[in-house]
Amino acid sequence: MTAMTKEEERELAKRLVAEIGRMAEGADHKLRFMEVCGTHTVAIFRAGLRQMLPENVELVSGPGCPVCVTPDDYMDKAIAYAKRSDTIITTFGDMLKVPGSKSSLMEAKAEGADIRIVYSPLDSIQVAKDNPEKKVIFLAVGFETTAPTAAATVLAAKQQGIVNLYMLSAQKLVPPALRALLDDPDVRVDGFILPGHVSVITGTEVFQFLTEEYHMPGVVTGFEPLQILRSLYRLMKQVTEGAARIENEYGSVVHAGGSPAAKHATDLVYEPADAAWRGIGAIPLSGLRMREAFKDYDIERLLPLDVPMGKNKPGCRCGEVLRGIVTPKECPLFGKACVPTHAIGPCMVSVEGVCAAWYKYGQGRFSYGR
Amino acid sequence: MADERITMAHGAGGKLSQELMQEVILPEFSNPYLNELHDGATVAMSGKVAFTTDSYVVQPLFFNGGNIGKLAICGTVNDLSMTGAVPRYISVGMILEEGFLIEDLRRIAHTMREMAEEAGVAIVTGDTKVVERGKADGIFINTAGIGDIIPGTSISPHHVKPGMKVLLSGFIGDHAATVLAGRHGLELPDTIKTDCAPLNSLTRAMLEAAPDIAVLRDPTRGGVAAVLNEIAEASHCGVLIDEDALPIREEVRGVCDILGFDPLYLANEGKCIAFVPAEEADEVLAVMRENPYGKDACLIGEVTAEAPGQVGLRTAIGGIRIVDMPLGNLVPRIC
Numbered sequence: 001m002t003a004m005t006k007e008e009e010r011e012l013a014k015r016l017v018a019e020i021g022r023m024a025e026g027a028d029h030k031l032r033f034m035e036v037c038g039t040h041t042v043a044i045f046r047a048g049l050r051q052m053l054p055e056n057v058e059l060v061s062g063p064g065c066p067v068c069v070t071p072d073d074y075m076d077k078a079i080a081y082a083k084r085s086d087t088i089i090t091t092f093g094d095m096l097k098v099p100g101s102k103s104s105l106m107e108a109k110a111e112g113a114d115i116r117i118v119y120s121p122l123d124s125i126q127v128a129k130d131n132p133e134k135k136v137i138f139l140a141v142g143f144e145t146t147a148p149t150a151a152a153t154v155l156a157a158k159q160q161g162i163v164n165l166y167m168l169s170a171q172k173l174v175p176p177a178l179r180a181l182l183d184d185p186d187v188r189v190d191g192f193i194l195p196g197h198v199s200v201i202t203g204t205e206v207f208q209f210l211t212e213e214y215h216m217p218g219v220v221t222g223f224e225p226l227q228i229l230r231s232l233y234r235l236m237k238q239v240t241e242g243a244a245r246i247e248n249e250y251g252s253v254v255h256a257g258g259s260p261a262a263k264h265a266t267d268l269v270y271e272p273a274d275a276a277w278r279g280i281g282a283i284p285l286s287g288l289r290m291r292e293a294f295k296d297y298d299i300e301r302l303l304p305l306d307v308p309m310g311k312n313k314p315g316c317r318c319g320e321v322l323r324g325i326v327t328p329k330e331c332p333l334f335g336k337a338c339v340p341t342h343a344i345g346p347c348m349v350s351v352e353g354v355c356a357a358w359y360k361y362g363q364g365r366f367s368y369g370r
Numbered sequence: 371m372a373d374e375r376i377t378m379a380h381g382a383g384g385k386l387s388q389e390l391m392q393e394v395i396l397p398e399f400s401n402p403y404l405n406e407l408h409d410g411a412t413v414a415m416s417g418k419v420a421f422t423t424d425s426y427v428v429q430p431l432f433f434n435g436g437n438i439g440k441l442a443i444c445g446t447v448n449d450l451s452m453t454g455a456v457p458r459y460i461s462v463g464m465i466l467e468e469g470f471l472i473e474d475l476r477r478i479a480h481t482m483r484e485m486a487e488e489a490g491v492a493i494v495t496g497d498t499k500v501v502e503r504g505k506a507d508g509i510f511i512n513t514a515g516i517g518d519i520i521p522g523t524s525i526s527p528h529h530v531k532p533g534m535k536v537l538l539s540g541f542i543g544d545h546a547a548t549v550l551a552g553r554h555g556l557e558l559p560d561t562i563k564t565d566c567a568p569l570n571s572l573t574r575a576m577l578e579a580a581p582d583i584a585v586l587r588d589p590t591r592g593g594v595a596a597v598l599n600e601i602a603e604a605s606h607c608g609v610l611i612d613e614d615a616l617p618i619r620e621e622v623r624g625v626c627d628i629l630g631f632d633p634l635y636l637a638n639e640g641k642c643i644a645f646v647p648a649e650e651a652d653e654v655l656a657v658m659r660e661n662p663y664g665k666d667a668c669l670i671g672e673v674t675a676e677a678p679g680q681v682g683l684r685t686a687i688g689g690i691r692i693v694d695m696p697l698g699n700l701v702p703r704i705c
Contacts, residue, residue: 006686009687010688011687013687013688014688045691046632046685046691047685047691048687048688048691049687051689051690052687052688052689119554225686225687229687335393340695340697343554359694360694361691361692361694362680362691
């Protein structure tokens with residue numbers, strides 16, 4: 001296929017939107033499609049797609065921002081480890097501002113904690129080598145996409161005989177979260193825009209239960225605005241036909257079986273375990289725990305901390321926002337007490353958070369267009 | 371001699387201070403005003419004067435296409451240029467960290483001289499201090515500058531009116547991408563380097579062609595997004611720009627994709643945004659394209675009566691969205 005010109009892309013987008021609108025005309029209710037992944041949320045807002053869609057087709061955001069679903073008590077633990085004089089915390093930059101129950105890593109850093117931003121967990125190995133007298137703790141958060149590199153880091157540390165590198169692990173899995181959403185009577189969606197990057201690792205087969213058990217259509221989708229519109233078109237088409245299939249709109253990089261090498265690395269180091277999701281609660285087998293053979297790399301097993309379970313912040317509706325039950329605008333704090341510079345809820349902290357995207361791209365504040 | 375370093379004695383005002391001045395600074399900055407070595411410079415100005423100051427604390431100090439000295443001269447030259455002035459005289463204050471390589475100082479001073487020469491400004495007064503190791507980051511530079519306002523011009527966001535066109539002098543994000551890549555150890559092709567440049571010849575030509583240009587701004591920290599938001603707010607007008615019209619290099623897009631940044635928010639050090647009456651836009655664009663620092667100039671949008679105080683972006687796909695004021699520090703994203 002030759003590349004389209006910008007005019008051709010714009011023309012195709014217009015046709016897709018028109019087709020989606022035509023199919024939606026006959027619907028007996030407002031159609032709600034959930035993008036699960038935070039990168040999709042940002043792509044949708046950046047392209048201004050929400051405003052292009054007809055009135056009765058709505059995009060809702062799901063629990064796909066790893067920072068957002070990380071519960072308070074994980075942050076409290078990270079802060080407690082950071083405050084010890086014998087530790088160095090390595091982390092992705094997004095985590096710094098995430099509020100725990102009382103403070104954040106950024107505040108701990110300002111008070112003197114040694115916290116370093118890394119771009120890959122593998123960078124932690126050098127930090128550990130350079131600081132043999134310190135315990136270097138990587139904050140391993142994220143979905144199926146970040147687990148393989150966290151696992152590779154542990155494997156490399158083991159192979160190189162590094163004994164002062166640890167993980168504070170809160171890795172999460174997407175399919176069990178989708179199941180929990182569909183089992184929740186408050187959640188209403190007509191189809192899923194399934195995550196592209198996650199699917200590169202997992203493949204599409206892990207999403208088959210959506211159709212088989214819930215009669216729910218899903219389309220694995222890339223991050224270009226046109227790919228997202230095509231996915232919406234395919235979801236609309238399935239809804240119109242009364243069908244429920246898992247389709248792949250990101251076939252250039254996503255295969256049915258995913259990436260065997262990445263899955264193998266993850267499986268070597270991790271096993272599925274129950275996990276707590278902010279706003280959703282505990283979901284069975286929705287997280288990853290380090291296997292017994294790697295327990296020496298698990299900081300929680302070496303230095304267990306007794307941190308109370310996190311409590312929700314008064315007024316903050318992140319939990320419902322993450323399940324697509326309310327939009328950020330319906331939260332009493334949104335845009336008032338809770339803004340990106342003074343975030344109360346995690347959805348306002350991460351650049352991929354739903355509230356941050358709503359705020360940044362002007363939903364409810366913008367007077368151009370409709 | 372290549373590994374000589376700054377010591378506390380270089381800042382104590384005695385013999386070593388003099389040596390540093392005679393051997394490193396004066397050979398580069400020499401001019402009749404400075405050579406007086408008096409407490410201050412006396413200069414003649416013709417009429418209305420523009421006056422500005424800025425401090426430079428960049429890390430890394432040296433990056434592809436420039437160094438902190440280039441920024442320090444061009445930054446102040448450009449600030450003066452954006453007020454509609456012809457930059458004339460500059461002061462340079464340097465704070466050096468104990469242990470700083472004298473050879474690095476020489477390189478920085480040499481670049482400052484080259485830039486001052488290109489911009490036609492004289493470095494007429496200056497100061498050097500040394501602080502203990504750990505109290506500064508190698509070198510901090512402050513420059514201040516004064517210039518003559520070009521008669522007949524009046525730059526102010528209050529002159530911005532609906533219907534005016536928004537012009538941009540070239541590719542955005544090159545400087546920030548270069549520095550960020552250096553800071554984060556990303557490798558960029560040699561074609562991506564800082565755009566840092568003195569823009570006084572460009573703005574002067576623009577103002578001579580169209581004295582009623584409403585606003586000139588250089589989109590440094592906060593990038594194009596910050597400048598447009600500030601002008602929208604101050605003028606009580608809306609600004610609508612076209613995503614397709616924004617000149618962004620593929621490599622810069624790549625750095626942004628990896629680090630999770632938006633090119634609209636990246637700093638530039640050699641670009642200019644102009645708000646121009648619609649009927650003069652074509653002529654100003656033509657003038658800009660004749661200047662080496664404006665050869666990729668283009669029309670990126672227009673001023674609207676709709677949505678006062680806000681900046682909108684017509685996306686490539688045909689949607690529309692807000693371009694918000696940047697919030698603060700850029701942090702890398704998670705996945």
